[in-house]
Amino acid sequence: MTTGENSSRACEVCSGLSDSEYAYSKFGWPEHDTFLPDAAQNLVIVKDLRPLGSRKLQLRQCPACGAWFLYRTDYEYLTNGTEDEEFLTRLTEEEAAEYRNKPE
Numbered sequence: 001m002t003t004g005e006n007s008s009r010a011c012e013v014c015s016g017l018s019d020s021e022y023a024y025s026k027f028g029w030p031e032h033d034t035f036l037p038d039a040a041q042n043l044v045i046v047k048d049l050r051p052l053g054s055r056k057l058q059l060r061q062c063p064a065c066g067a068w069f070l071y072r073t074d075y076e077y078l079t080n081g082t083e084d085e086e087f088l089t090r091l092t093e094e095e096a097a098e099y100r101n102k103p104e
Protein backbone atom coordinates (compact mmCIF):
# COMPACT_ATOMS: atom_id res chain seq x y z
CA MET A 1 0.00 0.00 0.00
CA THR A 2 2.88 2.35 0.63
CA THR A 3 4.76 1.50 -2.54
CA GLY A 4 6.61 4.53 -3.87
CA GLU A 5 6.64 6.36 -0.57
CA ASN A 6 9.75 6.85 1.51
CA SER A 7 11.80 5.15 -1.14
CA SER A 8 14.93 7.20 -0.51
CA ARG A 9 16.37 4.54 1.75
CA ALA A 10 16.33 2.12 -1.17
CA CYS A 11 17.81 4.53 -3.69
CA GLU A 12 19.88 2.64 -6.24
CA VAL A 13 22.57 5.31 -6.22
CA CYS A 14 23.02 6.32 -2.61
CA SER A 15 21.43 3.59 -0.48
CA GLY A 16 24.90 2.11 -0.12
CA LEU A 17 26.13 5.25 1.60
CA SER A 18 25.70 5.55 5.33
CA ASP A 19 25.09 8.84 7.12
CA SER A 20 28.78 9.35 7.43
CA GLU A 21 31.57 7.87 5.32
CA TYR A 22 35.29 8.24 5.85
CA ALA A 23 38.35 7.35 3.84
CA TYR A 24 42.02 7.66 4.64
CA SER A 25 45.15 7.30 2.61
CA LYS A 26 48.78 7.82 3.41
CA PHE A 27 51.34 8.46 0.73
CA GLY A 28 53.65 5.49 0.38
CA TRP A 29 51.44 3.18 2.45
CA PRO A 30 48.79 1.95 -0.03
CA GLU A 31 48.10 -1.18 2.02
CA HIS A 32 46.55 0.99 4.72
CA ASP A 33 44.35 3.01 2.36
CA THR A 34 40.60 3.02 2.64
CA PHE A 35 38.19 4.39 0.04
CA LEU A 36 34.77 5.94 -0.06
CA PRO A 37 32.12 3.63 -1.57
CA ASP A 38 31.80 3.83 -5.38
CA ALA A 39 28.42 5.50 -4.94
CA ALA A 40 30.21 8.61 -3.70
CA GLN A 41 31.56 9.14 -7.22
CA ASN A 42 28.04 9.13 -8.66
CA LEU A 43 26.89 12.11 -6.65
CA VAL A 44 26.60 15.39 -8.52
CA ILE A 45 28.61 18.39 -7.33
CA VAL A 46 26.01 21.11 -6.85
CA LYS A 47 28.25 23.70 -5.27
CA ASP A 48 31.99 23.91 -4.83
CA LEU A 49 32.43 25.91 -1.66
CA ARG A 50 36.20 26.10 -1.88
CA PRO A 51 37.05 26.05 -5.59
CA LEU A 52 40.52 27.46 -4.99
CA GLY A 53 41.36 25.73 -1.75
CA SER A 54 43.60 22.72 -1.49
CA ARG A 55 41.14 21.25 0.99
CA LYS A 56 37.84 20.56 -0.73
CA LEU A 57 34.37 21.38 0.52
CA GLN A 58 31.55 20.47 -1.82
CA LEU A 59 27.81 20.22 -1.63
CA ARG A 60 26.80 17.10 -3.53
CA GLN A 61 23.44 15.65 -4.43
CA CYS A 62 22.24 12.22 -5.39
CA PRO A 63 20.99 12.41 -9.02
CA ALA A 64 18.38 9.74 -8.39
CA CYS A 65 16.61 10.69 -5.15
CA GLY A 66 17.88 14.21 -4.45
CA ALA A 67 19.54 13.39 -1.14
CA TRP A 68 22.18 15.89 -0.02
CA PHE A 69 25.75 15.20 1.02
CA LEU A 70 28.69 17.25 2.16
CA TYR A 71 32.03 16.14 0.81
CA ARG A 72 35.25 17.44 2.27
CA THR A 73 38.89 16.55 2.28
CA ASP A 74 41.73 17.27 4.60
CA TYR A 75 45.40 16.48 4.59
CA GLU A 76 48.40 16.70 6.77
CA TYR A 77 52.03 16.97 5.78
CA LEU A 78 54.14 14.56 7.75
CA THR A 79 57.80 13.81 7.33
CA ASN A 80 57.09 10.16 6.55
CA GLY A 81 54.30 10.80 4.03
CA THR A 82 51.27 12.99 3.50
CA GLU A 83 48.01 11.83 5.01
CA ASP A 84 44.81 12.43 3.07
CA GLU A 85 41.36 12.17 4.51
CA GLU A 86 37.94 12.25 2.85
CA PHE A 87 34.62 12.77 4.58
CA LEU A 88 31.15 12.32 3.14
CA THR A 89 28.25 13.27 5.37
CA ARG A 90 24.54 12.98 4.65
CA LEU A 91 22.78 16.31 5.13
CA THR A 92 19.21 17.15 5.95
CA GLU A 93 17.27 19.40 3.57
CA GLU A 94 17.77 22.24 6.04
CA GLU A 95 21.52 21.78 6.33
CA ALA A 96 21.87 21.60 2.57
CA ALA A 97 19.93 24.84 2.15
CA GLU A 98 22.40 26.56 4.44
CA TYR A 99 25.30 25.56 2.23
CA ARG A 100 23.40 26.49 -0.93
CA ASN A 101 22.77 29.99 0.42
CA LYS A 102 26.39 30.57 1.35
CA PRO A 103 28.07 33.22 -0.78
CA GLU A 104 30.84 31.93 -3.04
Ligand SMILES: [Zn+2]
Pocket: 011, 012, 013, 014, 015, 062, 063, 064, 065, 066, 067
Ligand atom coordinates in the same frame (compact mmCIF):
# COMPACT_ATOMS: atom_id res chain seq x y z
ZN1 LIG B 1 19.83 8.59 -3.79
